[in-house]
Amino acid sequence: MKWIPGLLLALGLSFTAQAEKFTIAAASDLRYALDEILEGYKAEHPDQRVEVIYGSSGKMTTQIINGAPYDVFFSADIAFPEKLKEEGLTATEPEVYAIGRIVLWSKTQDASRLTLADLTRDDIKRIAIAQPAHAPYGARAQEAMTATGVWDQVQDKLVFGENIAHTAQMVASEAADVGIIALSLARFPDLASHGHYLIDDRLHQPLTQGYVVTKRAEHNEAARGFARYMATEPAHVIMERYGFLLPASQP
Structure with missing residues (x-):
């Protein structure tokens, strides 16, 4: 049956495309900085499809707990990623990305x-x-x-x-x-x-901002790759330009 290899190839391409797509839930203070960072990231990874949803960290935490399809969560308060970890909904440890x-x-x-x-x-x-x-x-x-x-x-x-x-x-x-x-x-x-x-x-208490890769994206290498990209020099330059303090630059 000659159609089987073609079908398997099509399925393989479908799985690959799915693996190259991820959705970011991000605190609204990141709206302009993250948009710029994504421009550089997409230029380096043109095969990946990225969707970003901006909102309040508390509401997005509730959405993730209720099953929202977010793969990476950038919160304005690391307490929310820590809450998701307690709920067993993270694939990585909560990490600070900015103040x-x-x-x-x-x-x-x-x-x-x-x-x-x-x-x-x-x-x-x-x-x-x-x-x-x-x-x-x-x-x-x-x-x-x-x-x-x-x-x-x-x-x-x-x-x-x-x-x-x-x-x-x-x-x-x-x-x-x-x-x-x-x-x-x-x-x-x-x-x-x-x-x-x-x-x-x-x-006031510090605005210690943290992120996690969610449990949903445990095997999504594209999502994990973008999380790592946020720690690169190009991303840091943009974050600092928008006034964020980076973990290494904290007094």
Whole structure:
């Protein structure tokens, strides 16, 4: 039966194509940096198909627990990959890939001249932060405002983004007067034309960002290969340009 070798070849090609495809779930603070990193990666691996889903780390953790088809998970807080490990849903150990920072940013004011204490001013009527319940950047914003004594005073001004990219969009569209967003987003060229104020990282717990390859991708060499690529010099150069501290560069 001459069709059998052809069928086996077709099946083999199908399995190969499947192995060369993977899906990344990534925290929204990575949106611009990771897009750039993937440009370089895809140029080196044109045979691989990569899909990226951006969102809040907490929500994506819940999605993975509920069976979402994500192969690599880049979280804004390593606690979420550690939770997945406890659930038996990881193929690798949780690893730190970066430390994030938070900033004050505004489209309508010179945020470089603002501090957290200024958030109580009467002319600042809406303050955007990511939802602290499931977005690490929102939780750190709450911690910083609490540490400086303004959290209770600004409750009626707060508006919440689903994730940190949504929060930045709210401020950029002037739905909020000022926001506490990721430094990595404030450094994106479209936002970098407006100044920002770097919030003292002693005011909040560190944004220790971690990743894992999920159990689903245990035998997906393409997914594992991209996870390793994030530790290369080209990826590190881009991450540092967007304001991330790398594990080797931590003080």
